[in-house]
Amino acid sequence: MIDSYSFGKIKICGKNYYKDITVFEKEIKPWKRAVSHKVLPEDILEVIGFRPERVIFGTGMWGKMKVDKATITKLENSDIKINISKTPEAVRQYNKYQGLEKAYGLFHLTC
Secondary structure: OEEEEEEEOOEEEOHHHHEEEEOOOOEEEEOOOOOOOOHHHHHHHHHHHOOOOOOEEOOOOOOOOOOOOHHHHHHHHHHOOEEOHHHHHHHHHHHHOOOOOOOOEEEEOOO
């Protein structure tokens, strides 16, 4: 579960993170993309390899990060459900799906 989110900071299990992250089951890792504010298909290859049921994208406080259409198609073709929303809402969605589905969260923490 994610404890809280505010601009530039996400708190998980009592620990603060200040850079974009991915969260899957109990694994939290830095999230680096080929292009700063765009999610391209090559950015999600590892995600698909984990075979989640759902991928939740947090696009930043104001939604400045964009998920490329080819990325959406790649996930859909892998039978993975997708949620794309501003990070505050994405955090709520991620927490909601815990225990219900294998959810993989990718969170942009700033703009």
